[in-house]
Amino acid sequence: MAQQHDLSWFEDKALSQREFIEKEMAKFTRTIMKESPETSPQEVEANVEDDDRDVVICVRARPVLPAELERGIFPAILTTDGGVTTEAKVYVHSLEYKLNGLPKVTTKDFGVDYAFDETASNDQVYNKTAKKLIPIALGGGVGSLFASGQTGSGKTHTMTAIENLIARDLFQSAQEYRQNQNGIPADQVSDSADFEFRVCFFEILGNKCYDLLEYPNEVTIMEDVLGQIQVNGVHEEQVHNPDQLMKIIARGAEHRKTAATYKNDTSSRSHAVCRIRIKNLRQLEAEEGLLYLLDLAGSESAADSKHHDKERAKEKLDINKSLATLKDCIRNRALAVLSTKHVHVPYRNSRLTLLLKTAFELSSTRACRTVVIATLNPSVLDTGHSLNTLRYISPLKVEIPVTSESTSPEDPTSWSNTKLKEWVNEHSEVINAEILCPTESGKQLLKLPESTFIDRCVKCGPTVTPKIAKAFYNKFWRLVVDARTKIRQDKDLAILRNIAERRRDGQEHLKSVQNDPEAKKRMEKERERHQEWLKRMVDEDPEKLAQWVESQRIAAEIEATAGDGMSPEEYSLWLETNKEVAEYRQARLKEIDEWIDKALEGRDDISVGGRAIFAALRSMK
Numbered sequence: 231m232a233q234q235h236d237l238s239w240f241e242d243k244a245l246s247q248r249e250f251i252e253k254e255m256a257k258f259t260r261t262i263m264k265e266s267p268e269t270s271p272q273e274v275e276a277n278v279e280d281d282d283r284d285v286v287i288c289v290r291a292r293p294v295l296p297a298e299l300e301r302g303i304f305p306a307i308l309t310t311d312g313g314v315t316t317e318a319k320v321y322v323h324s325l326e327y328k329l330n331g332l333p334k335v336t337t338k339d340f341g342v343d344y345a346f347d348e349t350a351s352n353d354q355v356y357n358k359t360a361k362k363l364i365p366i367a368l369g370g371g372v373g374s375l376f377a378s379g380q381t382g383s384g385k386t387h388t389m390t391a392i393e394n395l396i397a398r399d400l401f402q403s404a405q406e407y408r409q410n411q412n413g414i415p416a417d418q419v420s421d422s423a424d425f426e427f428r429v430c431f432f433e434i435l436g437n438k439c440y441d442l443l444e445y446p447n448e449v450t451i452m453e454d455v456l457g458q459i460q461v462n463g464v465h466e467e468q469v470h471n472p473d474q475l476m477k478i479i480a481r482g483a484e485h486r487k488t489a490a491t492y493k494n495d496t497s498s499r500s501h502a503v504c505r506i507r508i509k510n511l512r513q514l515e516a517e518e519g520l521l522y523l524l525d526l527a528g529s530e531s532a533a534d535s536k537h538h539d540k541e542r543a544k545e546k547l548d549i550n551k552s553l554a555t556l557k558d559c560i561r562n563r564a565l566a567v568l569s570t571k572h573v574h575v576p577y578r579n580s581r582l583t584l585l586l587k588t589a590f591e592l593s594s595t596r597a598c599r600t601v602v603i604a605t606l607n608p609s610v611l612d613t614g615h616s617l618n619t620l621r622y623i624s625p626l627k628v629e630i631p632v633t634s635e636s637t638s639p640e641d642p643t644s645w646s647n648t649k650l651k652e653w654v655n656e657h658s659e660v661i662n663a664e665i666l667c668p669t670e671s672g673k674q675l676l677k678l679p680e681s682t683f684i685d686r687c688v689k690c691g692p693t694v695t696p697k698i699a700k701a702f703y704n705k706f707w708r709l710v711v712d713a714r715t716k717i718r719q720d721k722d723l724a725i726l727r728n729i730a731e732r733r734r735d736g737q738e739h740l741k742s743v744q745n746d747p748e749a750k751k752r753m754e755k756e757r758e759r760h761q762e763w764l765k766r767m768v769d770e771d772p773e774k775l776a777q778w779v780e781s782q783r784i785a786a787e788i789e790a791t792a793g794d795g796m797s798p799e800e801y802s803l804w805l806e807t808n809k810e811v812a813e814y815r816q817a818r819l820k821e822i823d824e825w826i827d828k829a830l831e832g833r834d835d836i837s838v839g840g841r842a843i844f845a846a847l848r849s850m851k
C-alpha cells in the first residue's frame with residue numbers, strides 16, 4: 231500500500247486548487263456525455279459476446295481510500311464504457327500552469343478495450359477479461375494475463391481476486407469436460423478429472439531468475455535445440471483442486487523479492503511469473519495448455535529513481551527495457567495477425583518475452599489470448615504515474631480492421647463454412663467435415679481448442695486415431711502460417727521495390743544537387759528542419775519518435791534480408807540493390823544511433839522509460 235509522504239509544493243497546490251479542478255472536470259464530463267450518447271448495458275454486453283480479440287487491454291481505477299480522503303485527496307480520472315461503435319476510454323485530468331501563472335486543467339484520453347471505474351466488482355473485471363483464458367488453456371492454447379500498474383494502485387487486490395476466480399473456473403471447467411465426455415455428473419468426478427495441472431512460480435529480476443517455491447534457488451530460461459522454452463531447475467508441483475493452486479500462489483507471493491523505494495517500501499521490483507501447465511490426459515496428442523499469470527514490475531520515471539543507488543538504477547533500466555520489449559511483442563504479434571504490414575516480434579530480446587515464445591512466435595499453431603490489466607490510482611496527486619501506465623499500455627490496443635487485409639484465397643481465415651468443408655473433404659478420406667466443422671467458418675475453426683479439434687476428428691470413426699487427427703490439425707494450421715508468411719514476403723518485396731526505385735531517384739537527384747549550389751543549400755535546410763523535428767518529438771511525443779526510429783530500423787533490416795526465398799526475377803531485382811546494401815545498412819544504423827544521441831543530447835530530464843525505449847532500439851540491431 232502506498233506510503234504516506236510529505237506533500238511537495240506541486241501536490242500542495244493541486245489539493246488547494248480542488249474547487250477549480252473539480253469544476254473544470256465537471257465541465258469536461260458534461261461535454262463528453264453530450265458528444266457520446268450513453269451506451270446501453272445491452273450494447274456493452276453484445277460487444278463482450280462478440281469479443282474474439284487475441285489481445286485485450288483494460289484498465290481499472292480503484293476508489294480513493296478512506297485515509298486518502300482524510301488527507302483531502304480527490305479523484306481526477308474518468309472512465310467511459312465502449313459501445314458497438316465507440317471504444318472505452320480513460321480520461322486523466324492534470325493541473326498545469328499557464329505562462330501567466332494561471333492554473334489550467336489538461337485532459338489526456340486513452341482508448342482501451344475495457345475501462346472499469348471504482349464501482350466495478352472483481353467479478354465484473356474477471357468476466358470480461360481473464361475468464362476467456364480458461365477454455366484456451368484447457369484446449370492446448372496459451373493464455374497470458376499481465377497485471378501492470380504503479381505501486382499502491384490495486385494490482386494485488388485485483389490479481390488476487392482474479393487468481394481465485396481462475397482457480398475456481400479452471401477446475402470447474404475440467405469437471406464439465408469430463409461430464410461432456412462421459413456423461414458422469416460433475417459432482418462425481420475429481421476436481422482435476424481428465425487433466426493434469428502443474429504449477430511453478432518464479433521471478434525475473436534483471437537477467438536472473440529465482441524460484442519462488444524453492445526460494446532462493448536460481449533457475450534459467452532457455453531455448454533448447456528443438457526450439458522449446460525450458461525453465462531449467464524450476465520446482466513444479468502438481469495441483470488437484472482450487473485450494474491447492476491458491477495455496478501455491480500465496481506461497482510464491484510471500485517469497486516475492488521486494489525492496490525499498492522512494493515511493494513504497496514493499497514495491498515490487500521484479501516480474502513474477504506463475505505458470506500453469508495443463509495436460510489433457512484423454513488427448514495425449516494435443517499440445518499442453520499454458521496459463522501464465524504475470525505480475526509485472528512497475529516502471530519508474532527518472533524522478534522516482536533519483537533516490538536509487540547505482541545497482542538499483544541498473545535494475546530499473548533492465549526492467550524498463552524488458553517492459554519496452556514486452557510492449558513491442560504484444561503489439562506486433564497482434565498486428566501480424568491482423569495486417570499485412572511487415573512486423574518483427576523481438577521476443578528474444580528479454581528473458582520475460584523469451585519465456586512467452588509460444589505466444590509470440592509468428593509460426594505458432596496454437597490459439598493464444600493475452601489480457602493486460604492496468605490498475606490506476608485515481609488520485610489527483612498521482613496523475614503523472616497514471617499517465618505513465620496509460621502511455622505504456624494504450625499502444626498495445628490494436629484496432630481490428632473492418633475488412634481483413636488478407637485476401638489470399640489459401641488463407642482459411644477468410645473461408646466460409648462451404649469452402650472449409652470442401653477443403654476437408656478434399657484433403658482427408660476419413661475425416662467427416664459434417665462432424666469436424668458442421669457450422670464453423672475457417673476463422674471459427676482456428677479458434678477451436680486443439681483438443682476439441684482432435685476429439686471431433688476421432689469421433690469420425692475408428693480409423694481416425696488421435697495421431698491422424700493431430701496431423702490433420704497441423705496441416706490445417708500450416709495453411710494459415712504459410713499464408714501469413716507469403717503475405718509478409720510479398721509486402722517485403724513491395725517495400726524493397728519501392729526502396730530500389732527511391733534510391734535510383736535519389737542518386738539522380740544527388741547528382742543534380744551536386745552541381746547546383748542553391749539545391750545544396752535547400753537540402754541542408756531540410757536536414758536541419760528534420761533534426762529540429764526530432765528534438766521536438768523527444769519532448770512532445772517520444773513514443774512517436776521511437777516508432778519512427780523503429781520503422782527506419784525495420785526498413786534497414788528488410789533491405790539486408792529480403793534476398794531470401796525469392797524467385798529468379800525478384801532475385802535479379804534484389805541483386806541490383808544488394809551491392810551496397812550491407813554498407814548502406816551499416817551507415818543507416820549508425821545514422822539512427824546519431825539521431826538518438828542528438829535527440830537525447832543534454833536531456834537529463836528524459837524518463838528512464840523513454841531512455842529504455844531508445845536503449846532497446848539500439849540493442850535490437
Ligand SMILES: Nc1ncnc2c1ncn2[C@@H]1O[C@H](COP(=O)(O)OP(=O)(O)OP(=O)(O)O)[C@@H](O)[C@H]1O
Nearest residue numbers: 231292293380381382383384385386387494496498
Ligand atoms: N478496486 C478496489 N476497491 C477497493 N479497494 C481497493 C481496490 N483496489 C485496491 N484497493 C485497496 O487499495 C490499497 C492498495 O492496493 P494494493 O495493495 O492491491 O496495491 P498494489 O498495487 O498491489 O500495491 P503494491 O505494489 O505496493 O503491493 C489496498 O488497501 C487495497 O485494499
